[in-house]
Amino acid sequence: MTIRVNGRDRDVVAGTTVEALIRDHGLHPRYVVVERNGEPLSRDTYATTVLGEGDRLELVRAVAGGEARGGTWRRRRLARSRLYCCVDRRADHDDLERFLDAILGAGVDLVQLRDKRADQAQLRAAAKVFRAAALAHDALFVFNDDPALAAEVDADGVHVGQDDAPPAQARRSIGDDRLVGRSTHAVGEVDAALTEGCDYFAIGPVHATPTKVGRPAIGLDPVRHAARVAGERPWFVTGGMAAGTAPDVLAAGARGLVVVRAFTDAPDPAAAVTRLRAVLDAACHSAPRTAS
Numbered sequence: 001m002t003i004r005v006n007g008r009d010r011d012v013v014a015g016t017t018v019e020a021l022i023r024d025h026g027l028h029p030r031y032v033v034v035e036r037n038g039e040p041l042s043r044d045t046y047a048t049t050v051l052g053e054g055d056r057l058e059l060v061r062a063v064a065g066g067e068a069r070g071g072t073w074r075r076r077r078l079a080r081s082r083l084y085c086c087v088d089r090r091a092d093h094d095d096l097e098r099f100l101d102a103i104l105g106a107g108v109d110l111v112q113l114r115d116k117r118a119d120q121a122q123l124r125a126a127a128k129v130f131r132a133a134a135l136a137h138d139a140l141f142v143f144n145d146d147p148a149l150a151a152e153v154d155a156d157g158v159h160v161g162q163d164d165a166p167p168a169q170a171r172r173s174i175g176d177d178r179l180v181g182r183s184t185h186a187v188g189e190v191d192a193a194l195t196e197g198c199d200y201f202a203i204g205p206v207h208a209t210p211t212k213v214g215r216p217a218i219g220l221d222p223v224r225h226a227a228r229v230a231g232e233r234p235w236f237v238t239g240g241m242a243a244g245t246a247p248d249v250l251a252a253g254a255r256g257l258v259v260v261r262a263f264t265d266a267p268d269p270a271a272a273v274t275r276l277r278a279v280l281d282a283a284c285h286s287a288p289r290t291a292s
Contacts, residue, residue, distance in 0.1 A: 001053040006135055007128035008097075012051060019046040022059060033060040033069075058154075060135060069135075071177035074156050077140055078179060078200060081109035082256040082280050083273070084236050085263050086144075088115035089126040096126060100133035103263055106273035112159055114144035127153035142181060147173035157181060157199065162189065167198040183238075185218060187225045194233060201226075202258055205239020206249060209260070220252045227253025243275045250283040 002011055005021070012021065018041060022029050034041045035058040041049060051057075060069050085108045090096045100111060113130050115123065127143065131154055134141035142157045143150035147170040150158035157179025160170050167180045174180070182198040184190045185205075193201040203226050208217040217239065226235055237254040242262035249257065259276065266272035 001051075003051055003053070003055040003057060005057050006059055007132035016051050017047055018049045018051065018057070021051065021057070022046065025059065027059070027061060031061060034058070035060075061138070069156075074140065074177070074179055075199060077138070078110070078234050079232075081140065081234065082284075083108045083277060084110040084112065084202075084256060084258045086112045086114045086258060086260050087264055088113075089118055089122060090264075091118075091122075096129050097133065099264075099269055100130065101136070102270040103273050104133055104137035104139050106270040107277040108139065108259075108263075108273055110140040110142060112142045112144055113155075114159075120149070123149065124153055127155065131155065140179070142179065147180075150174055151178065159183070159202075167193075167196040171197060184226075185215065185222075187222050190222060190226050191229065194229065194231075200234040200236065201230075202236045202238050204237055204258070206237055207240030207245060209238075209240050220248065223249060223252040223254055227255075241276075243272075243279050246276060246279045247283070250280070256280075 001014055002009055004010070018034055018036070019029050022032050029043060029046050034046065036049070037056050085103055087099070090099055093099070104111065111130060111134065113123065113126055115126065118126065130141045133139070134156065140156045142159050143153065143155040144159050145161070145164050147158045147160070147165060151174045155178070158170055158174055159181035160167060161183040162185065167182055170180045179199040180197070182193045182196060182201045184193050184201050184203050190201065190203055203222055205215055205217055206220060206223065223237055234256065236256040236258045237249050238258040241249065241257040241259045246257060257276070257280070262276065263269050263272050
């Protein structure tokens, strides 16, 4: 019979229990939270709950020593995230699942679903693929612009721009356990982001990019400012980020990068991630220590 697990169809033999399915995934039932057809299951029923044809299950791995994938885990994962990719549904390529698996497996920490051409149904369908990929790789999945839809599709957070709902309003929609990110394009917007209650901010575009039509390049000075004032707040730099442009940005104090075309247009996305991850890691290892 066929069931759906984390957004993917899977054939199982009749009589399979939830516990057996969990163990077949190489996981221990003690460290997995399960939803069956939209309803949470108690762990003490895993061994006796028999799956049926068409069942829809979400298996959420406990992380960080058994901690659930909630606000604490998400913020800890964000704190060590350095490589962030924005991507659409890849409808022109028909390879979304394969693409996400490749880049997350190669070292991307956070993926954002951003598709201005998609309708709500298409976004919901794509979000299932994003969420399943993020779960499989212990990565983060952020939804662009729409806090209510981000909560509905169980994204790890939402990213809002300067023309979207402010972070406080987004927070009311998605709650305290999910992340709120903020786009900034100038020194004043960076300073404002640090007072708005967002979990991270992005600054850019450093270079002009077709993914932000009409948005002028801001150069490196705002990056240097962010490096001075951000403190422990996670932040990322956008705008033409690739292995060739990253060194100057990192030298200006950047800690993380938002990448689009260098990955989405690459003939081998995993190889592109590996190259840029090596640049990031080298910069991290060569950065001088600051006094505490």
